Amino acid sequence: MLEITELPVYRDRHLTLLTDLYQLTMMYGQFCVNRHEERVVFDVFYRTNPCGNGYAVAAGLEQVAWYLYHLKFTEGDLAYLRSLKMFSEDFLEYLKGFSFHGDVYAIPEGTLVFPNEPLLRVEGPILEVQLIESAILTFVNHQSLIATKARRIVEAARTNPKHPRSPVIEMGLRRAQNVDASVFGARAAYIGGCVGTSNLMAGESYQIPVSGTQGHSWIQSFPSELDAFIAYSQAFPEETVLLVDTYDVLRSGIPNAIRVGLQMKEKGLSLKGIRIDSGDLAYLSKRARRMLDAAGLKDVKIIASSDLDEYIIRDLILQGAEIDGWGVGTHLITSSECPALGCVYKLVAQEVHTVWEPRIKVSENPSKVTNPGRKKVLRLFVDDHAVADLIALTHEEFDASKPLELFDPIHTYKRKVIENYRIEELLVPVFVRGELVYELPKVQQIRARVDEQVEQFVPEIRRPRKPHEYHVDLSQELWDLKQTLLHEWRTP
Amino acid sequence: MLEITELPVYRDRHLTLLTDLYQLTMMYGQFCVNRHEERVVFDVFYRTNPCGNGYAVAAGLEQVAWYLYHLKFTEGDLAYLRSLKMFSEDFLEYLKGFSFHGDVYAIPEGTLVFPNEPLLRVEGPILEVQLIESAILTFVNHQSLIATKARRIVEAARTNPKHPRSPVIEMGLRRAQNVDASVFGARAAYIGGCVGTSNLMAGESYQIPVSGTQGHSWIQSFPSELDAFIAYSQAFPEETVLLVDTYDVLRSGIPNAIRVGLQMKEKGLSLKGIRIDSGDLAYLSKRARRMLDAAGLKDVKIIASSDLDEYIIRDLILQGAEIDGWGVGTHLITSSECPALGCVYKLVAQEVHTVWEPRIKVSENPSKVTNPGRKKVLRLFVDDHAVADLIALTHEEFDASKPLELFDPIHTYKRKVIENYRIEELLVPVFVRGELVYELPKVQQIRARVDEQVEQFVPEIRRPRKPHEYHVDLSQELWDLKQTLLHEWRTP
Structure with missing residues (x-):
């Protein structure tokens, strides 16, 4: 297990209660029906680039890692929760032994990222994975924005x-x-x-x-x-x-x-x-x-x-x-023009009898329908230029020696075949079963990564207003899965 | 000396280096010319209400008090400053014994405040009073804004x-x-x-x-x-x-x-x-x-x-x-429409041979010319309604049994005489010679104060767009002083 260097800014911080009350009520609800150890998968993603930019710069992962690494309930935390008179003693007792046992896959800091891509995929017992939603979003939203x-x-x-x-x-x-x-x-x-x-x-x-x-x-x-x-x-x-x-x-x-x-x-x-x-x-x-x-x-x-x-x-x-x-x-x-990035944290899969079942959130607003299932993010390069990102299911394999047809997930008639491409998988393991497995780069390395990344894309994505829109596509299998789930939802 | 209750949010925080480097270079510069113990007065004020509002709600004083109460340089702080290779060992040695010895007068949290009024008046040795500029502004700007x-x-x-x-x-x-x-x-x-x-x-x-x-x-x-x-x-x-x-x-x-x-x-x-x-x-x-x-x-x-x-x-x-x-x-x-309040921290007086001499900052932009001297803020009530705030020099006395002529400090032909008024002095002592003398109210009391305050003003100041502009006037003596200093500046 890797360790975390204690930086002055983190000195003696204790952030377990940096969460919304509804995470605790949901955790308690799951505990009451004895489903709190069921495994689930959540994605962190945003829907619109900040400030009308052509991309976002991923940042905040170090803070996520520090937080998860130190996560536990102190006696003080439990005393406060007890004072709310909402939770049973059984539940508070359970929290005493709490630590994070889940898996986190994340796109490294300094990577250029785009709407709808999972920046993090968090897997683990629902009770743990629910608690951490608020803090993870706060860290990633703030630092990526700035x-x-x-x-x-x-x-x-x-x-x-x-x-x-x-x-x-x-x-x-x-x-x-x-x-x-x-x-x-x-x-x-x-x-x-x-x-x-x-x-x-x-x-x-x-x-x-x-x-x-x-x-x-x-x-x-x-x-x-x-x-x-x-x-x-x-x-x-x-x-x-x-x-x-x-x-x-x-x-x-x-x-x-x-x-x-x-x-x-x-x-x-x-x-x-x-x-x-x-x-x-x-x-x-x-x-x-x-x-x-x-x-x-x-x-x-x-x-x-x-x-x-x-x-x-x-x-x-x-x-x-x-x-x-x-x-x-x-x-x-303050990023005064747009002082918040809107990353959300959405349930995309749930383990049922040892099988991951995909979950979808439907919405009146089509842009808010989620991409279901455990997913990975592939960046496709032709001649060392990033041409598109592809969101696919984790089990999918792509043979880069064969042509690949990409299509716009909304306007599906817009299609393009790429050949001789190279694949870079963006999500890397950060925690595996609660153990930190990712060596956190120094901020100087992350900064250098941004400079390298920017050069991989056409310069038109860097226009401050109305930039070129970089393609983020879904694999055929993921697109089919999404349509099937939407269809099932409409025809009960 | 009053003590500070340690709230969980402050637990073990150490914020002495929460400052801009230029505060340290200025402190060192004053130390080099042996003027670092000369006493000065700084005002904290803003020039425009946030979000086009008719007022601001003063907040953040508790955080200022916590910060000043705990202010000292640790060995870690000094090691970092030494690593910058900008400061002499003499200076770092001097910082070892640093604590805040100054006076702070502040408008209590929950008070409705207006442009150009000193929300805080900070007095003390220039070295100390310079260090704390950045943190004080951060706390007051953020909390008053929200x-x-x-x-x-x-x-x-x-x-x-x-x-x-x-x-x-x-x-x-x-x-x-x-x-x-x-x-x-x-x-x-x-x-x-x-x-x-x-x-x-x-x-x-x-x-x-x-x-x-x-x-x-x-x-x-x-x-x-x-x-x-x-x-x-x-x-x-x-x-x-x-x-x-x-x-x-x-x-x-x-x-x-x-x-x-x-x-x-x-x-x-x-x-x-x-x-x-x-x-x-x-x-x-x-x-x-x-x-x-x-x-x-x-x-x-x-x-x-x-x-x-x-x-x-x-x-x-x-x-x-x-x-x-x-x-x-x-x-x-985030106060998304206007994510920053622009409080500034300006030198307004300096002790020369035991006498406070007023200081002014001139500017190409007339709205940025400061109000000189050690000042107080008086809120004037007629029939229990706030009719105007008056910024005056600290030594000025007003006899509320006599009529008082108020005038607009820019358009001086706009004049009004008030009678049968009551004076409330807004700045209260918080630190005196480095000792906390102000009992910090609970947040529940501060919240109640806002409700009371709002009722003291005409409701038109609460319109969200283009509200009524509440009068903030200068006393005749302060106005005269300002004109004299501006005149001296123009005719060297």
């Missing part, structure tokens, strides 16, 4: 022909929806491609590079802006970035920064950058660049912040802004 | 003439931006007027009533919907609420619920309610009400959920929906 949003912003910053790798720094702590949103959000932002964070707790937990210089209060607390700049450059001679917008960017901030930059140059040091945090960033950055260049300070970088998002960054670049790096806060750390 | 959003939703539910107190339950855990967002969000939602939460960790931490019944997986896991309903009613005979939309609300869910309701009635029990979680809630609830009534089940309540917010709730009520209770998730727990 990783995706971060990627959108990083892609925007990369549209700059003059600075194709201009870095994005996450600095949203003060606008994050509380502590964990800031720390796990900074982690997800780094996975999505940010180069660092302002958040020290995230930096400590995940060895994410941290950055930060000074705020307006630093400038205000000195008799003059120039005094403040000089004091900062003396404290951090190697890392001097000066905030130039406390009073007046063009008449005061940049002239003073140039004075300090020239003084540093004389001493063999160099001013690293300036930061503009208000005003018109396109106009000010172009003026700033000219002023710095004219003073012989061509190497001084211009960093911009101030309510940025992927749209504003694109527009600033289109207008020729001279910005070398971006600090992004609110819109990144 | 409390305000919750209030909007609760006000919407109260527009129902048939059910003027129809309850709202917070059930957004799975869509929350990670753990703390769910727990402190549930707390804030309860403060805003929700009657309970689905989140057990929040329930345990704050004795918030918890509620929950069953999800679709419960129904799916039984051979039939009726079997599932019966099993649930046997496990929870006193608290049976049945989810009726797994297959078909009108043809299956409600008829089965009626069967169970009638069976329970025969046994002297009663079906408490049904829950509809998809489909058209106005249409389905009206049909459901008629079907239940016709079966003699007039007391069975109808609970609705499914992507609700304040606008949809209002519209459903306007269309005569027969809904007795509301379960609200995503839009509440």
Whole structure:
């Protein structure tokens, strides 16, 4: 059994009660009819990409693993449940011995994923698998959302022909929806491609590079802006970035920064950058660049912040802004345009007399009908390009040496035959019978995976609005099974 | 010195590094020039009400108090800071002895607050007061945001003439931006007027009533919907609420619920309610009400959920929906329409030779110019109705027996004289020289305070769009000071 490294962010956390009461009432209900050890399968999936994006970046699995690994009911938890006066002592006694004995298959963090694909498949006794629904969804929804949003912003910053790798720094702590949103959000932002964070707790937990210089209060607390700049450059001679917008960017901030930059140059040091945090960033950055260049300070970088998002960054670049790096806060750390990803957790199979029987959830809304059965997700590559994902039943085998016909599961007349393809199976075992069997990658590896993944797809999926829609198809056998179950439901 | 009760949500948390790197670089910079013990005053305030609301509900102070009370640098924290290779050993040694010695004045949680008012005034040595900026803003921004959003939703539910107190339950855990967002969000939602939460960790931490019944997986896991309903009613005979939309609300869910309701009635029990979680809630609830009534089940309540917010709730009520209770998730727990409140933390005064000198931050954007000096916030009541808030300097005295002329700080020709008024001072001492002097109220008291507060204002401030704008004025002396400082800045 693999072990979990205790990161500072998890220090002594105990999250067993991080669940909805209805999980406990359902667990108790199953216990009352003695069905709580019946094995079931649940899928975690979402139905729409966040922010109208062409994909999502899977993230949050580390948190799921930490949670399942430590899951148990303490005396305190049981005392609270007892106080609700809803559960029998037998049941509470049963919970004393609770731990997770199930199997979890998951798509690794940093993988590009698409609507309706199981990101996780969770199998085990219904009592255990029910408890964990809420927390798993919380972790996966939050981190996948922020990783995706971060990627959108990083892609925007990369549209700059003059600075194709201009870095994005996450600095949203003060606008994050509380502590964990800031720390796990900074982690997800780094996975999505940010180069660092302002958040020290995230930096400590995940060895994410941290950055930060000074705020307006630093400038205000000195008799003059120039005094403040000089004091900062003396404290951090190697890392001097000066905030130039406390009073007046063009008449005061940049002239003073140039004075300090020239003084540093004389001493063999160099001013690293300036930061503009208000005003018109396109106009000010172009003026700033000219002023710095004219003073012989061509190497001084211009960093911009101030309510940025992927749209504003694109527009600033289109207008020729001279910005070398971006600090992004609110819109990144909250994914303000779409602050929730809608992963759900749906029962897809149930063991009856040692046989897995598929289950379906019908709905008035056809998009909410689930894909039944124990499933796997296959990514199909032709010439090293991902051409489609195929959701199939776990027992299905595909012979990649033979042509494969794919079809749209809704508009089934849309068909395509692929040949000479390669299959990558996306779901990997993480827990087997309650034992952790997956070595959790470091966040740096996950971040690198996103960069690799993005290159596997046509670039049109990266358009921020109305991107190309990547195909996620069902195997013929899964499609047939779904139709059969729907038909059975309609004709009782 | 008062003590802090350790709630489960805070168990063993250590949050000293929950700060932005730039706080540490500024602290180090002040340490280098030996100014780190100079005393300064910072204000916490926001510039725009969230979601276009007419006010915000102050929340998050408990978390601020917990944080400041426990603030110290551990060896682990210092090891991490050392690893950044940015700070001298002298400085790290100094941090070993760090604790908070400052003063905090705050507007109590549950108070209605308005733009530009200091919600907190923090005074102390600059090194200490700088460190805590990020965490204080995170706590206050998040909880005030969610409390305000919750209030909007609760006000919407109260527009129902048939059910003027129809309850709202917070059930957004799975869509929350990670753990703390769910727990402190549930707390804030309860403060805003929700009657309970689905989140057990929040329930345990704050004795918030918890509620929950069953999800679709419960129904799916039984051979039939009726079997599932019966099993649930046997496990929870006193608290049976049945989810009726797994297959078909009108043809299956409600008829089965009626069967169970009638069976329970025969046994002297009663079906408490049904829950509809998809489909058209106005249409389905009206049909459901008629079907239940016709079966003699007039007391069975109808609970609705499914992507609700304040606008949809209002519209459903306007269309005569027969809904007795509301379960609200995503839009509440993320405040999806406006997922961040923009409180800032600005230097307003600095001690120079034992005298507080006011500080101002000028800006290209006039709305971002700060109000200088050590200030208090006075709420003025005439006939027990709040008529305006007045921001004044701390030393100013007002004689309520004499008329007071108020004026709009921007459009100064707009003036009003009030007489026979009563003054309530909103900022109360929370920490004095680092000692906690404020008895933190229970969340139930804070929740009651919101209800009382709301009644003190004209109801027009509660309109969800384009509400009446409540006046927040500056005292003549403060206004004059601001103009003087702006004038000094312009004419050096």
